[in-house]
Amino acid sequence: MIPLSWYMGLAAILFAIGTYGFLVRRNIIIMMLSIELMLNAVNLNLVAMSHYMDSLLGSTLTLFIITVAAAEAAIGLGLIIVLYRNKKSVYVDQINELKG
Amino acid sequence: MPTYLLLIPFLPLLSFVFTFLFGKRLGVQSHWVPIVSVLISFFCALYAFFQVKNGHGVNQDLYTWISSGTMTIAVGFLLDELTSVMLIVVTSVSSLVHIYSVGYMKGEAGYYRFFSYLSLFTFSMLMLVLGNNFLQLFFGWEAVGLSSYLLIGYYYDKKSAADAGKKAFIVNRFGDFGFILGLFLIYSAFGTLHYEPIFAHIDIIANQTFSIFGNTYYLPTAIALLLFCGAMGKSAQLPLHVWLPDAMEGPTPVSALIHAATMVTAGVFLVARCNPIFSLSMTALNVITIIGAITCLFAATIALTQTDIKRVVAYSTVSQLAYMFIGCGVGAYSAGIFHLFTHAFFKALLFLGCGSIILGMHHEQDVKYMGGLKKYMPITYWTFLIASLSISGVPGLAGFFSKDEILAMAFASPVPAGKFAWFIGTLVAGMTAFYSFRLFILIFHGEFRGTDEQKAHLKESPKVVTVPLILLAIGAVTAGHLGVPTVLGGDANWGHYLEPVLGHAMAHPSHFTEIILMIISVGAGAFGIFLAWKWYVKEPEMPKTIAERFPALYNLSLNKYYIDEIYDFALVKPALSISRNVILNFFDIGLIEKVVNGIPKLIGRASGSMRKVQDGLVSHYLAYMCGGAVFIILWMVVGA
């Protein structure tokens, strides 16, 4: 039997990797991809817990998360397209007109 | 409350209000109301005198002035022997000065203002002497100070006059500082400020002490000395005398009335009035005597060399006031008051004489430009001579009796400094005679030293000026006869009359001693007159020679011992400099304002640097947020 902590450890690592990618990449698309990694880490956590707790709640939540992730991706990518139209760039460090 | 008593102070008050408000419209006629009212006051005062003499003294409250908790202070009048004498002095001199001023102030701008101020002064002075409690005394005390301020600064567009007025007021405040603390001490000891209960229960402070800053003081001494502080200020005693010579910036009638005859004697009045307190403290009496003696000598030495006629008389006033204090200090209050009385006449006479001269000289006050006025101004000449003789203590004139009584009492007094005071007093008697006659000679004898134009206009002053001079001269001759000592065959009426208030002198010299002392002092006076005659008539180079031989002493005297300069250097300048450099610039602007403005500035700077964190880069924001999340996790986990 695989201990739950393995899954959780993996989830934590994956979450950290996602965070890392999110925080250090300048390409917004990669950043969004990193969010997906983070969400996957959460999903893994949830499904694993769900499994070990004999509950379906976690899995259900995972399903919703995937749905939301899809919606988010749609909107996010829409925003990127607008951004690209305006600035011809998808680099996050180039959108810093608003500051101070 | 008898009407005549109310009329005495309040008529001048009404006249002040009336003249002040409507005087401008009355123009040159504005003197009538003040003169009439002060004359009525004078007659009322005479009436009051006889009432007292017949044993109808008054001590009544008019209305409650201040009441707070257990403290009640009324406005009320006390008419007793001392008051009645003071009333006569004040109203008589005041009446004469009022009349005199009609001539002297003729054509001045603000003629009405002058008269209204005079009335105000008369009112204040009468309130001072009439009050039946310390606070009313203080009221009058300050109000005469105000009148003095106004009258000194009468020529307000002259900076020196405005300065002098201000100086008089502020120097007096130093004295009042002590005075008011004395009042507090009295109140805390007696629970009242009314004379009667205080003097009736004076015993309760006899053995009391009073602690402040960890030091314990004998209570009567503390009270007496604090009150004396006030007296020193008002009566221009060392070291608070500096204002009086400067006060000569005022019109001459003012100098005569306020700065010679009445207001400046208020200090003496105060000491006399509080004699039960002073008598409890040997230390206080000693201090008064010593200060009196020192001031006496000090002022006389300055008077020796001054050339401004009013200044000479002013210093002589300081010196004479010191005599009065010696009298009080040695416990002979009635002698002090006696000198006050006589001094009022001859000193007012001297001043008014000066005024007459100044009028004749077209406002020239320097004796250097006078001389030989005898033939132009005979009445002034004779009256001035009488005054000079009187102040020199020539037997038979007013000054002789009063001064010798003081000297005799000082000599006999148990107060340790009595003998010292006697010695100084006698010495100064000689000096007084000398400078009085120096002045007299320089004015009236020899050749005229002024301009031709002045000479052309020289003439005797008008009647309205000379009549008061004559009246005062009569006073200067006769006033002393009210108190001829027993040794000269008198019955010391003066002392007997005042006895109910002022009590006996502590000690009387034997008749023999008294005679000896009299001879000594008359001798000193004669010597002074002789010296003046010798140096200024016979050998006119002599003064110059002496001045050249003792330049240090001469300059010291000429420059009034540099007291003004010392004050300026040690008090005024440091105070101004501290206020500007230390308190304003260092503390207020440099410290408090720096902090007050510094905190916002600091916050502003923090704001500037904090907004740099918001640099517009999402990645940074996210990093901070992530850091924040980590922080919260750690805080919660570690905290748990």
Added chain:
Amino acid sequence: MFNQLAFLYCASVITGTGLLAVRFKNPVYSVLAVLVLFVHMAGLYLLLNAEFIAAIQVIVYAGAILVLYLFVLFLVNLRQEVRMERFISSHRYGMAASIALGLCLLAIIPSFTIGAKGTYTIERITELTHTKAMGMELYTTYLLPFEIAGLILLIAVIGGLVLARRENTNEEVAK
């Protein structure tokens, strides 16, 4: 034993591809790495008896979302440009923060205790099949979230439309 080996395999692939994904210069490679990651994630779900989720993972994530990413990637970027700088100029903060977060999350695992047991034991799920069990739950217990999720998708449609649609305001004004 098999399970553990399978887990370790998937875990190492997931970690590896995850790291690669966030470090590749070329975003296309990143997307592809993520694709691999997603597939292995589905493997893990299978290990956890969540076959429905595994299927969704592959279908929605790998099949739909990633394709969308690729699509946009190609839409907005020429390949050459894509190769440029990977990281923001000052990425130290981010690195530190993410590592710290990861460490925190790892550090708390030992103290983790599993919560109250539910009613869906493995046997029951196997009996019902995961899909059916999920379906039943979704339409009963989780009806409200389910509806909201639908609403969210609607928003995604509207939002995507609003954002992506080119406004022809000038035209309108002209009319």
Added chain:
Amino acid sequence: MNTTFTMPALGPIMPEILLVGVALVLIVVDLLYPRNRVLLSQITLMSSLGLIALLLNQQTAVTFGGMFVVDSYSIFFKIICLFGLFVTTLLSDKYLQVEKLRQGEYYSLMMFSVVGMMLMASAADLIVVYLGLELMALSVYCLVGLLKDDPRSNEASIKYFLMGGFSSAILLFGISLLYGMTGTTNLSGIAAYCAESGIMTNPALLAGFALVLSGFCFKVGAAPFHFWTPDIYQGAPTSMTAFMSVAPKAAGFAVLGRFLMTGFPEMHEQWGTIVALIALLSMGVGNIVALSQTNVKRMLAYSSIAHAGYALLGLLAGTAEGSSATMSYLLIYGFMNMGAFAILILLCSSDNRREELDDYKGLAKTNPMAAFLMLIFMFSLTGIPPTAGFIGKFYLLKSALAAGYTYTVLLAVIFSAISAYFYLRLVRYMYMEDPQEEFVATYSPGITVALGISAIGVLWLGILPGSVLSWASRALLAF
């Protein structure tokens, strides 16, 4: 296995359903009458008013297996959100005209976001919380980026989106931990399990809690999760900024409040201090950084961070009184902030947005009424009586003090004094400087009504706050 499907009671959720319906109708109307913008706003206004009326008459109820709770607490917040919608719609008629915004989806997206907020307010389950939050967030992302030709708007929406996504991920990870520790996502279930098993100090639970808290703090714009606020507020269309500063913030507080009060009431000891720290940090950052702002919109953004901090003062007390203080404060904040933004919109014209401080110079001379109203709103934001801002702040301070957070309150008060500086600066510019340009703002009917409502609200709540305050405190009986 019994698999019968029973329809849950829909009555309690009817307002949300109706709102969704109206939102859909709006899309249809937009399609049918593409020219007629007035109709859209009128429908929105009517429906929001109608819903407020409906909500006021709603009974306490629980449905969807305990996931959805209607209590007076949620009704209060829903009304704040609907109020936000209402006033924003009033403001929008002028703003959309000035900015030439013509999307019909504007109103429906706003409505969808309000649905999300209402769901959040009623959510008793973290799943619903999450989904409501996303529903709201996704709509708002779109709305923020609605000025597609304006790079700033676009930048704002991208930033908001990225940060929002990140915070959602954090939130979800926290939820996963909480779920793992307790086996449920239902807030009262979590509370019950925690109390029962005594895992209150378990690090994993605390970490989960911390992550969820961070996620919610992001939504309410509290430091250190506030970084989105200034940029997004400044870049977003002004009407949206007004909307965001009131409605989503209120929804965030609704969730945060319920999370703390229902989910972890026993753990007050653990979270009190950190919430106090967050509150103080928010006030500090908000007020201090606002000092150096020259853009009024941005300044108001920082001020909203600070106000989030103040509102947290009520929650940190962990008492019913505290929550009711927060609720009243949010309502009051809604009035005054809406008013301020209404002035902002009133002044903007197509050639000049007049968002800079300098544009306010001499406003009292050129537009005395606008200046006077702005003065009232500024004093209210500062918290000077007799405006509502004072009452709100007073209630917050009182509840925090009653809970023993003396030092927090002292610092809060000092920050409040600091805030006076920048609010007053605006007043100073309006009243004590000379105008730079002569212009007369045009009042549209919507703006006029909005300003009237805000000003009357601010003064009325400042002078006679009794009814609202007791309403807010009654709302707490649910707990």
Added chain:
Amino acid sequence: MSFPILSLLIFLPVLGGIALLLMRSEDVKNIKIMALIISLLELACTLPLWFAFDKTTFHMQFVERHSWIELFNIEYYLGLDGISVLFIMLSALITILCILVSWNSIQIKIKEFFVAILLLEGAMIGVFCSLDFFLFYIFWEAMLIPMFLLIGVWGGPNRIYAATKFFLYTLIGSLLMLVGIITLYIRGGNTFDILALAAMDFPVGLQMILFWAFFAAFAVKVPMWPVHTWLPDAHTEAPAAGSVVLAGILIKMGAYGFLRFSMPILPEATVSMMIPMLVLSLIGIVYGGFICLAQTDLKRLIAYSSVSHMGFITLGIFALNTQSVEGGILQMINHGVVTGALFLGIGMVYERTHTRKISDYGGLATNMPIFASFFLLFTLASVGLPGTNGFIGEFLILLGSFLTRPWVALVAATGLIIGAWYMLWLYQRIFFNPVNSKWDTIKELDAREIATLMPMVVLIFWIGLYPNSMLSFMHVSVSHLLEQVTGNPEGIASGVQLAVDHNYEAASSAVHHLQQAVEHVQQVSH
């Protein structure tokens, strides 16, 4: 329920202000007349207070009490006692004068100016009437808004700095007080009723903390050293009316706050903080006086003199005995009258000269004798000349503080000397000295201006000569207050502890020695 006169007094000016707001801005003349009428009406409405006030009881009078915010048990609770009643009338009077002095000097936003003045009046009267701490705080803070505008809109060149400084300074203090108020409310069983709070016993530790919290607000308002620096700026930059109302009423509120709140509610703390408060007051007296000597700006000088004079007032209040407290209260009125009058005068002269630099003046007495007379009177009252009101207050304060702690009076009395120095010096530099030819054509006061100053003259003499008419209002209330604070209706001390001398024998032997010496000399001489 009797006629709600206090509400009338509060809301008459407020409603009047609102009515004014509705008038057309161009209708300047009517606006002014309307404002004047409202303020006169207000003064007329205060007259019943003078006559109907029952001086024999310390209980609150003219009480109005209604529930306001039930949730917090906040009441609309108004009432007056002997401490507050006079300030109502003073406020009404000063407002009239403010309106009169601003008649021609305000040139911009005239309508708004008068509205601000009237609103300020309402708030001020509210402060003095409130018996509910919360209500008090509302009025207290509400005053800030019109005052901020008065300084900032109609002030001098540096007005913005001054207005902001004034606002922030006072706001910080007030907010700290707010924390104190709320703490008090929580600890006092959820009530803001001042009288109820005063009847409670709070632990001493709490009292200390609260004392400082209240101190923060009241000391800033007074202003006590070292939180006084807003005052010179505010006074200097404010228009004449602003300065007058600031000096006349606003800064009194700090002292009033001490009397109404700090002392009865926190008696133990008040007694134990007495010495620090006295020391701060003394520093204020001396420090303010000295700074005046260094001032070159007319208004600044008067402002700093206020610091010094307010030092006297706080000294009196914290000396905690009948005379000093009554003196303190009376001096609050006096200072309002005198400094208000000084600022009125300065406003009039500033209107003519447009300079505040003292050195620009000189010899004004020649062309403005009437004005010079008025100003002299005000100067003298400020200096505390007997016969004027300033003397009564200062005398009572000094006497009272002397009874409490003699050294305090010793130090404070130096303020009299410095005060005379800087005031007379100021007077000299403005009115005396050689005439400055710049002012050869300066106009004498007109009838309106004389009418503005006359009430002050009347008050100066009235209080100076018959202070009992004012003091009699306070006796009972002050005794009650002191009983609350110190347990003794006469306060801390009714006399110097004239403890029987430690050196009784030495002292008596000194007297004995004196008597012996006298006898001895008498024997010798005979």
